[in-house]
Amino acid sequence: MAVNVDLAVRVLLEIAEQQLAFVWPEAEARAADEPWPTAPRVVDTHLLLLARNRLLRDDRLTRVTEPTRGGRDITIYHPHDTVKRERAVGDAAARKRLMYTRYRTWAEGTVKDPGGILGPAAERVLHATLRAASPSVGYQLENPEGGETSEILGHAVASGPADNAAHAYLGNPPRRITFVFESKSRRQHIYHETPSLYQVLYKAAELQIAEPSAWVVPVLVCRRAHITAFRLCKDVGAYIIDARRQWLLPHSRVTEPEVLEVRNALNFLDLYLGEDPWIDPRIERHLRTFLPAIAVRQAERWRSAGCGFSDHYRELWQDGALTNLAKIREEMQDQPWFQGGW
Numbered sequence: 001m002a003v004n005v006d007l008a009v010r011v012l013l014e015i016a017e018q019q020l021a022f023v024w025p026e027a028e029a030r031a032a033d034e035p036w037p038t039a040p041r042v043v044d045t046h047l048l049l050l051a052r053n054r055l056l057r058d059d060r061l062t063r064v065t066e067p068t069r070g071g072r073d074i075t076i077y078h079p080h081d082t083v084k085r086e087r088a089v090g091d092a093a094a095r096k097r098l099m100y101t102r103y104r105t106w107a108e109g110t111v112k113d114p115g116g117i118l119g120p121a122a123e124r125v126l127h128a129t130l131r132a133a134s135p136s137v138g139y140q141l142e143n144p145e146g147g148e149t150s151e152i153l154g155h156a157v158a159s160g161p162a163d164n165a166a167h168a169y170l171g172n173p174p175r176r177i178t179f180v181f182e183s184k185s186r187r188q189h190i191y192h193e194t195p196s197l198y199q200v201l202y203k204a205a206e207l208q209i210a211e212p213s214a215w216v217v218p219v220l221v222c223r224r225a226h227i228t229a230f231r232l233c234k235d236v237g238a239y240i241i242d243a244r245r246q247w248l249l250p251h252s253r254v255t256e257p258e259v260l261e262v263r264n265a266l267n268f269l270d271l272y273l274g275e276d277p278w279i280d281p282r283i284e285r286h287l288r289t290f291l292p293a294i295a296v297r298q299a300e301r302w303r304s305a306g307c308g309f310s311d312h313y314r315e316l317w318q319d320g321a322l323t324n325l326a327k328i329r330e331e332m333q334d335q336p337w338f339q340g341g342w
Helices: 004-018 024-031 045-057 088-107 118-135 199-208 229-235 256-265 281-304 307-321 323-332
Strands: 061-067 071-081 164-170 175-184 217-223 239-242 246-248 269-275
Touching: 004 045, 004 061, 004 175, 024 045, 024 071, 024 088, 024 256, 045 061, 045 118, 061 118, 071 088, 088 118, 088 256, 118 164, 118 246, 118 281, 164 239, 164 281, 175 199, 175 281, 199 217, 199 229, 199 281, 199 307, 217 281, 229 239, 229 281, 229 307, 229 323, 256 269, 281 307, 307 323
Parallel strands: 175 217, 217 239, 246 269
Antiparallel strands: 061 071, 164 175
C-alpha cells in the first residue's frame, strides 16, 4: 500500500507541475483512467485520494474553492509553491474552472434549465443498444419504445422506475432471465462501497421477493468500475458493464468545439458528442456475448443468495452505511462460489 501511495503522490505532483492547476476529476482522468506517462500503471482513485490528503497536509498542494457566476463552487488544486508563477497558475486555474463549469452544466443543468443531459444521454444509448442487440439474443423489452419502466413482470419497481428492463430465454434447457438495468453516467469510478451501485441491486432484490419463481439479474451500466465492484457483483449474482465512455447527444447547450475544449483541457478523453440513436459497440458486445454467456449462472446466484440482502442494499444506496456491506460479505462467505476481494 505504501509503495502505491508513494506512486500516487509522485503522479499528483507531476500533474500539478505540468498543468499548474487542475480539478479533481481531471486528476482521476489523467492517472486512473489511463496510465500517467511516467507511471508503470494506472493509479486507483482511492490511492489518489490518500495522496491528495498527504500533499495537502504537507503543504505541497493547495486547494482553493471559489463560486462561479452561476453559483457553483469549483475546487481547484495547484502547486503550493507559486513563487514567480502566480500569474501562470491563476490563468491555468481560471481556464480549468471555466471548462469544469461547462462540464457540470452538462451534467447537472442550470438554474433556468435544470436537469443534466449526460444521464439521459446514457439511458438513450443503453436503450438503442439494447434494441440493436435484441434480435440476436432474443431480448424482450418491458418498454420497447422508451426504455424506462415503472413495472417489471407485473410488479411496480421499488423506489421509482428502472432505466430499462428486458427478458431473454437462455441456457439449456432455456429459462426466462429478467434483466433489470440502471445506467450511471458519472466521472466517479464505481467501487464496491459506492452507494449508486446498490440502487439496481435493491430494485432487483425487491422484484425477486415479489416474484420468487423468476430468474433475475441486476445490471449496472456505468462509465468506469473498480475491480472490487466487479468482484462483489460476480459473487451476489449481478453484472457490470463499464462502458468507458460518456455520451452527449444533440442539445442546444452543446457544440462540438465546446466538447473538444473540455476533452482537451480536462483530459476527459471518453466524452463524446454523437447522434441519436447511438449504438455503443462496447455495450453491444456485452449485451450480445458476455452477458448471455453467464446470465444463467448469475441468476442462480442471485436467486439463491444475492437477492436476500434487500434491506442492506437499500441502506447502502440511500445512506452509504458500510456496516451493511460487512454483513453481506459475512453471509456470502458460506456460498461455495464465493471469491471475495471486495
